[in-house]
Amino acid sequence: MNQKISLANEGVFPIVKDKEGQVLPKAPATGITVAGTIQGEGKLAGIPSLFIRFSSCNLRCIWQLPDGTYSRCDTPYASFDANGIQQITVDDVLALVKHNLGPIRHIVITGGEPLLQKDALIELAARLKSELQLHLTIETNGSIFNAQVAQQIDLFSISPKLANSTPNPAKLAALGLSPSGPLKFHGERRLNLSALQAYIDVCRSADKAFQLKFVVGQAADEQEITSAYLNRLTGWAVSDIMLMPLGATQEELQQTTPMVLEMAIRNGWRFTPRVHIDLFGSKPGV
Incomplete structure (x- = not known):
């Protein structure tokens, strides 16, 4: 189809x-x-990987840090400011992957939100599996489920967005943004329990792996994770629950890491660092 x-x-x-x-x-x-970098987060942190970053997202995350400042999505060029977009065929993506693989066997499909381009994603994932036999991780916010995509994926890295991610008038004013499009509807779309449960069910029935990776920036997030998500979902284990400190820079991570580390230990959940920021800093392409 290409x-x-x-x-x-x-x-x-x-x-x-x-x-x-x-x-x-x-x-x-x-x-x-x-060519290649490492997966910086989650169950496969440290694994040599190539990344494919889809453009566009159906959410617009703006978090508040403990000191009261705001931190928006760390890949704004794939959501808030979608500029420099590449229109590229599946054939050309496959060619780029083939010429840069070397010994790498892991591909991470990320965004933005890849499920917004489900038809192209289905073709790409199927061909990466059939032609190159690669391990595929998809990074998604968990608000959209597609069964055909799910058939091709080995690890679902699902990052449901907590209430702290929702834009509000103070956040919009501080960042000079207007409440339109996903900025207006983020709060209605961020939580889709049926989609999250569908991902978990697919993984349990087909022996696939998943992680629920929560970005945590405030103490109140702990109760929300339990009451709004875990108490309403079935089929997960504590080893599937990941807490990742909010922050796109070392300075921001210093605010949240101690709190998140303690929260993870207290609940028996897994703490995930952001190794790529430690190694390369806050910049694209790493």
């Missing part, structure tokens, strides 16, 4: 060769001379 996909400006990353296999003139943002 459908077109809208990718964020990073596209397939980090890479050192173009779709024809020619060496790119500029080194990847990692500063490393080979």
Whole structure:
């Protein structure tokens, strides 16, 4: 079919060769001379991987940090400010992956929200599996479920958004934003229990892996995770619950990490660091 996909400006990353296999003139943002990086979060943290970043998202996350300042989505170029979009065919994505794989066997499909482009995603995931036999992780906010996509995925990294992520007048005013589009509807769309349960059910029936990865920035998030999510979902184990400190920079992470670490230990949940920020800082393409 060779459908077109809208990718964020990073596209397939980090890479050192173009779709024809020619060496790119500029080194990847990692500063490393080979293609690939590591998965920085969750159950597969530390695994060498290539990333494919889809453009556009149905949510607009703006969190409040403990000190009262605001932190919006750490990939705004795939949500808030979708500029530099690449329109690229599935064939070309496959070519970029093939020329940059080396020994890497893990692909992370991320966004934005990849499920917004479900038809192209279905084709891409199926061909990555059938032609290259790769392990596929999808990073999703869990608000959209598609059974055909789910058939192709090995690890579902689901990040349900807590109430702290919802835009409000104070947040919008501080960031100079207007309450339109997803900024207006974020609160209505962020929580979809039926979609989350469908992901869990698929994983339990087909021996696939999943993680519910909550971005935590306030003490009140602990009760919300339990009452709004875990008490209303079935089929999960404590080892599937991940807490990730809110923050796109080292300075922001210093505010939230001690609180989140204690919260994870208190509940028996898993703490996930953001290794890529530790290694490369807050920048795209790493």
